[in-house]
Amino acid sequence: xxxxxxxxxxxxxxxxxxxxxxxxxxxxxxxxxxxxxxxxxxxxxxxxxxxxxxxxxxxxxxxxxxxxxxxxxxxxxxxxxxxxxxxxxxxxxxxxxxxxxxxxxxxxxxxxxxxxxxxxxxxxxxxxxxxxxxxxxxxxxxxxxxxxxxxxxxxxxxxxxxxxxxxxxxxxxxxxxxxxxxxxxxxxxxxxxxxxxxxxxxxxxxxxxxxxxxxxxxxxxxxxxxxxxxxxxxxxxxxxxx
Ligand code: BV8
Ligand code: ZN
Numbered sequence: 001x002x003x004x005x006x007x008x009x010x011x012x013x014x015x016x017x018x019x020x021x022x023x024x025x026x027x028x029x030x031x032x033x034x035x036x037x038x039x040x041x042x043x044x045x046x047x048x049x050x051x052x053x054x055x056x057x058x059x060x061x062x063x064x065x066x067x068x069x070x071x072x073x074x075x076x077x078x079x080x081x082x083x084x085x086x087x088x089x090x091x092x093x094x095x096x097x098x099x100x101x102x103x104x105x106x107x108x109x110x111x112x113x114x115x116x117x118x119x120x121x122x123x124x125x126x127x128x129x130x131x132x133x134x135x136x137x138x139x140x141x142x143x144x145x146x147x148x149x150x151x152x153x154x155x156x157x158x159x160x161x162x163x164x165x166x167x168x169x170x171x172x173x174x175x176x177x178x179x180x181x182x183x184x185x186x187x188x189x190x191x192x193x194x195x196x197x198x199x200x201x202x203x204x205x206x207x208x209x210x211x212x213x214x215x216x217x218x219x220x221x222x223x224x225x226x227x228x229x230x231x232x233x234x235x236x237x238x239x240x241x242x
Contacts, residue, residue, distance in 0.1 A: 007236070013183075020183070020184045020185075021179060021182035022185070023102075023186070023200050024102045024189060025189045026190070028188050029104055031082040032080060039191070047068065052064070052068050055165060065158075070142040074141050079106065080108075081109075081111055085108050098116055099175075099182075100114055100118070102117060105122050107125055118175050119171070126158070128158075130154050130156070132151055179203045182207075185212070186214060187214070189215055190215070191220075192219045213228045214237065
């Protein structure tokens with residue numbers, strides 16, 4: 001099936017189905033100028049993830065980790081949602097059961113206006129106290145290094161799920177409910193290598209959903225999903241609603 005025939009089939013399914021779940025990754029924000037993690041120009045090409053995105057790295061050198069997050073906060077604050085983010089806002093407004101599960105920490109889905117969003121890897125604009133656990137929104141760029149909690153003076157860390165850390169149980173529950181309930185799962189712009197999100201396509205499929213992947217490049221899941229469409233998210237996603 002060629003791309004336009006696949007888009008047409010997805011449009012028909014979207015019009016018919018009342019339970020839709022969307023899993024997004026860095027690829028949906030790439031067109032907004034947020035660097036992806038892997039592949040050419042990926043963030044991880046210059047930095048080893050375990051050196052920066054892990055609790056061990058933060059224990060060893062919190063200053064280095066905060067400098068990396070400051071650099072990313074500075075990049076992301078100038079980025080705006082793109083047509084793919086806005087198309088998902090329109091999709092939610094059509095009504096029915098809907099949830100976006102995003103691995104992105106940039107906050108662009110909510111900035112675009114999406115309501116039902118589970119940010120399963122956290123949010124770069126939130127901080128959390130390593131002593132008392134309080135979370136807060138903090139949009140300072142650069143954030144003072146090293147930032148401290150106004151309640152207990154504990155060291156603040158990014159409110160982000162690092163490698164080796166568990167996801168928030170509420171986010172996990174919302175995600176699993178959405179994967180079990182949906183008739184259609186759209187997987188947009190993720191390389192599908194980071195767990196547990198990498199297993200979400202199979203979970204939805206086991207529960208009977210039609211699973212479609214929209215990605216610029218093939219992924220390890222392209223042969224397992226019901227449909228894989230290649231192209232940029234900002235071109236493809238709006239076409240589904242046109
Ligand atoms: C956990 C935070 C329980 C940093 C991130 C061995 C086997 C299986 C699992 C494991 C294992 N060893 C360790 C694990 C567990 C580990 C894991 O999955 N590791 C992998 C790498 C093997 N997972 C965890 O630790 C998770 N927790 O499992 O808890 C537990 C606890 C302890 C011990 C065991 C289990 C926590 C994972 C959280 C990781 N946090 N980031 C930060 O953001 O500051 S990961 C990082 O990757 C980002 O969050 C990112 O969201 C995520 C996924 O990446 P993608 O979004 O997919 O981005 P990527 O660049 O890879 O791909 C972009 C895609 O877009 C590409 O396909 C590209 O082609 C496409 N694209 C590009 N441009 C476009 C486009 N598509 C469309 N349009 C475009 N324009
Ligand atoms: Zn505190």
